[in-house]
Amino acid sequence: MFDLLSFLDSLTFSAAFALFDDEGDIAYLALALLxxxxxxxxxxxARYRNQDKRHSHEHETRALIENVQVVDQLRQHRTGLSNAEMAGRNDARIEGALNRGATGEGMLDVARSFGVPIPKD
Amino acid sequence: MPVSASDNLPPVAGAGQGVLPPVAVSAPAPPAAAAFPSPLPVAPAPAPPVAVQQIAPPQPTQPQVVSTASGAKDGVTKCPRCGSSDIVLNPMTGMLHCNYCHTEWSAPADSLTGDVHQLSGTWLGSGAQDIIPGTDVVMTFKCSACGAEVVVDTREALQARCHWCRNTLSVNQQIPNGAVPDIVLPFRLTKEQAQHSIEAFVGKRRFYAHPRFRQEFTTANIMGVYLPYMVVDIKSHVRMAGQGEHLVRRYTVGSGDNRKTRYDADLYDIARDFDLLIDDLTVEASTERLQQTTSVNSNNIINTILPFPLEAAVQFNANYLRGYTSEKRDANRDALSSLVQAQSRDIARTRARSTTIFYDRGVRWESLNLEVSGQLWKTAYLPVWLYSYLEIKGSGKKFLHYVAVNGVTGETMGSVPIHTPKLVAVSAVIEIIGAIVGLAVVLLFV
Structure with a gap:
């Protein structure tokens, strides 16, 4: 049994370190292990209680967009940015989910508007 | 029998169902880097930077009502072929079934289908009108077969059997207490199929399930419930303005410990202007089900099994409810309108992403103006198989867990009570092993 565990451990280590190519990544791995x-x-x-689950109304509701008009105007060339994503990005924001656990934000005001008591954290 | 509503139809074209494809977008190509104007028609002027999340003001005109109960009669509903009142739903076909002569039939909800393109103004199904407080919930009928008086408590059922002649009496006419909806989507999943789905769902979660739950778990008592929903069709115009960033170059600066990743990007001012047509946006119409604070209840489980294929919905007939239970609507349109507007904006934002694929570093919308020009609200009873388990914790705190199955699609979701000591013990063992390995990694490689 001990030998088998050692073997599995060595396999796991080999596979894990093949994915990480610098010290920063290894530090993340160490943190995950800790x-x-x-x-x-x-x-x-999460698997048993499914508190994060909700109806994805934004994807699952039938909808059609038509007569699309677009404006795209170059404003600035930016260099040396440190973040992989645009600051303040909100194109995936969800405000119409009642389940707070699913989005962490959003529908509190809507819920309060029809009298749903929302406990304060 | 089909609904006859020739004088009350909304201005819709065609009588077909399923007016919209699942997702279809008049998709524009992303603009080439710094190449503009766009290949698509360009708006004369970009959307002005109006206030964030500005909502169109409510329409001044009163909603117009589409009758969805014309032809509906209270009392004894008879089989159109033999006259028997022994009528049930056949979940295999989704049709009403006469237990006496085996005839099957249904009544499509024709008065509420149509092309969302043609919607103009605000329309309500007659079952979606405001609930009037104080409306009698207990109704007395005179049995048309024998003349006896029969009482129906609409809080619990919309049918009762005459105790003298055994005919079944139904409440089909809409009364302003929220008990009778515009449409109903019949169960298509049998109890056995739902039991199988629930057992499979729980079976995958037995190891850490609370021992008392494992001991008491049985699907014999699952309930088929028609839950109340508000279903909304919306025709709107959306104007969005903001900024988007397109990645030009990703590179590394520095060396050794100071090595960092950097990005160059083009920043664009962008605007999108489009018509948005939403078909069958569905929200809970029960105040209790709208409360989805997951530390207090598991109502989010029931929310998760949406959506329902509403093109199969039919005109309400209480016989569809026979053998099932139902929950009365207690939320009006006004109380739900802010939720519907918020979800409509989410849909607008999500659909607009198909026009901003070029902006791979993301988009920051600064304004979103959704102007509704047409809307149709209808109430629906939608079918859910429900298993519930009341967990009483050591502290005496109670929590009601649900496992819910969509009565048509079979989508299943649930909450299973956890045996916390067992999960903590296993997690602790994993934590100790992980910590030892993690420390070894730190010592060896960092």
């Missing part, structure tokens, strides 16, 4: 128990707990809890 928090593995908490990550496992969160994963299982």
């Amino acid at each position: 928090a593995s128990g908490f990550i496992y707990y969160g994963f299982i809890y």
Whole structure:
């Protein structure tokens, strides 16, 4: 049994380190290992309780857009940016989900508007 | 029997169902870098930077009502062939079935189908009108077969059997207490199929399930419930303005420990202007189901099994409810309009992404103006198979878990009570092993 675990461990290490090519990535791996128990707990809890689930109305509702007019005007060439994404990006923002756990924001004001009591964190 | 509503039809064209394809976009190509104007028709002027999330003001005119209950009669509903009142839903076909002569029939909800393109103004199905507080919920009927008086409590059922002649009496006419909707989507999943789905769902989650739950779990008592929803068709015009960034170059600067990734990007001012047609946006019409605070309840589970294929919905007939339970609507259109508007804006934002693929670093919308020019609201009973389990925790705190199955599509979602000590123990073991390995990695490689 011990030998098998050692073998699996070595396989896991080989596979893991093949994916990481600099010290920053290895540091992330170490951090993930150090928090593995908490990550496992969160994963299982989510799988059993499904608190993050909701109806994806933005994708699952039938909708059609027509007569599209677009304006795209170059404003500025920006260099040396440190973030991979645009600052303040909100094109995937969801405000119409009632489940707070699913988006972490959004429908509190709407919910309050029809009298749903929202406990304060 | 089809609904006759010739004088009350909304201005819709055609009588077909399923007026919109699942997703279809008059998709523009992304602009070439710094190449503009766009190949698509360009708006004369970009959308002005109006206030963020500005909502069109409510329409001044009163909503117009489409009768969805014309021809509906309270009392004994008879089989059109033999006159028997022993009528049930056949979930295999989604049609009403006469238990006496085996005739099957249904009544499509013709008065509420049509082309969303043609919607203008605000329209309500007659079952979606505001609930009038104080409306009697207990109704008394005179049995048309034998003359006896029969009482129906509409909070719990829309049918009762005459205790003298055994005929079934139904409430089909709309009364302003939210009990009778415009349309109903019949169950298509049998109880056995739903039981199988629930057992499979829970079966995958048995290891950490609470021991008492595992001991008590049985699907024998699952309930088929018609839950109340508001279904909305919307014709609108959307104007969005903001900025988008397109990645030009990704590179690395520095060396050794100071190596960093950097990006060059083009920033664009962008605007999108389009018509948005939404078909069958569905929201809960029960105040209790609208509460989806997951630390308090598991109503999000029932929300998750949306959407329903509403093109198969039919005119309401209480016989579809026989053998099932139903929950009365208690939320009016005004209370739901802000939710519907918020979800419409989400749909607008999501559909607009198909026109901004070029902006691979993202888009920051600064204004979104959704102007509704036509809307049709209708109430619906939609079918859900429901398993519920009341967990009483050590502290005495109660939590109601649901496993829900969409009564048509079979989509299943649920919440299973967890045996916390077991999960904590296993997580702790994983944490100890992970910590040892993680420390080894730190010592060896960092």
